[in-house]
Amino acid sequence: RRAGTPAEAQACTDKAVELMARHGIDMALLAAAEPGVDEIGATRVEVADPYSAGKARLLGWTASALRCRAVLHQIGGARVAAVTVFGFASDRERVEVLFTSLLLQAQAQLLTQRPPHRDESVAAYRRSWLHGFAVQVHRRLVDAERRAEERAGQGSAGDPGDPGVPGGTELVLADRRSRVEQ
Numbered sequence: 001r002r003a004g005t006p007a008e009a010q011a012c013t014d015k016a017v018e019l020m021a022r023h024g025i026d027m028a029l030l031a032a033a034e035p036g037v038d039e040i041g042a043t044r045v046e047v048a049d050p051y052s053a054g055k056a057r058l059l060g061w062t063a064s065a066l067r068c069r070a071v072l073h074q075i076g077g078a079r080v081a082a083v084t085v086f087g088f089a090s091d092r093e094r095v096e097v098l099f100t101s102l103l104l105q106a107q108a109q110l111l112t113q114r115p116p117h118r119d120e121s122v123a124a125y126r127r128s129w130l131h132g133f134a135v136q137v138h139r140r141l142v143d144a145e146r147r148a149e150e151r152a153g154q155g156s157a158g159d160p161g162d163p164g165v166p167g168g169t170e171l172v173l174a175d176r177r178s179r180v181e182q
Contacts, residue, residue: 014140014144016101017098017140017141017144018144018147018148020094020097020098020144021141021144021145021147021148022148022151022152023094024066024067024090024091024094024145024148025148025149025152025169025173027088027090027091028088028090028091028169028172028173028176029152029169029172031088031090032172032175038088038089038090039088039089040086040087040088040089040179040180041086041087041088041089041092042084042085042086043084043085043092043095043096044082044083044084044085045059045082045083045084045085045096045099046081046082047059047080047081047082047083049079050123051110051126051127051130052078052079052080052081053078053079053080053127054127054130054131054134055080055103055106055130056072056080056083057130057131057134058099058102058103058106058130058133058134058137059083059085059095059099059103060072060083061134061135061137061138061141062095062098062099062102062137062138062141063083063085063087063095063099064138065138065141065142065145066087066091066094066095066098066141066145067087067088067091067145067173067176067177067180068085068086068087068088068091068092068095068180069085069086069087069180069181070083070084070085070086071083071084071086086180087180088176088179088180091176091180098141102137106130106133109129109133110126110129110130113125113126113129149169149170149173152169153168153169153170
């Protein structure tokens with residue numbers, strides 16, 4: 001079913017982002033309880049023109065917000081051929097799912113974007129719009145992840161994190177971030 005208004009669409013998107021953030025924390029805690037289940041690895045994602053650099057930024061910033069790191073593979077000028085995402089398997093999976101959805105949304109909206117003045121470049125305007133879209137997505141994802149971490153850190157009865165995981169949620173997530181950075 002489609003959202004009837006932009007506000008409904010925004011509410012649906014916000015809820016999906018919140019659920020993905022909670023899922024990421026749940027997967028991290030499960031992996032901490034069973035070492036070796038959720039390993040660090042890399043996923044290469046091909047990025048096609050037009051606007052490959054903007055699409056790559058969207059992917060890289062989505063990855064960054066979800067505890068992953070990204071390397072862009074440029075092929076000349078501002079063109080990007082692919083992005084390699086490094087992180088735990090469950091986080092890379094979240095990145096792929098969200099990026100696919102976000103890319104579909106961005107591409108649909110890009111087609112409607114036109115500069116306010118006739119003498120402006122449509123391509124430049126659309127590149128700027130895509131950059132702004134990626135920035136907003138990153139902010140929303142970072143906020144959703146932070147809120148989910150705070151809620152998970154409070155535990156069900158005010159305990160600091162999951163009692164079944166040594167160190168609790170905060171330490172598990174900090175360890176995962178550190179391992180991905182390394």
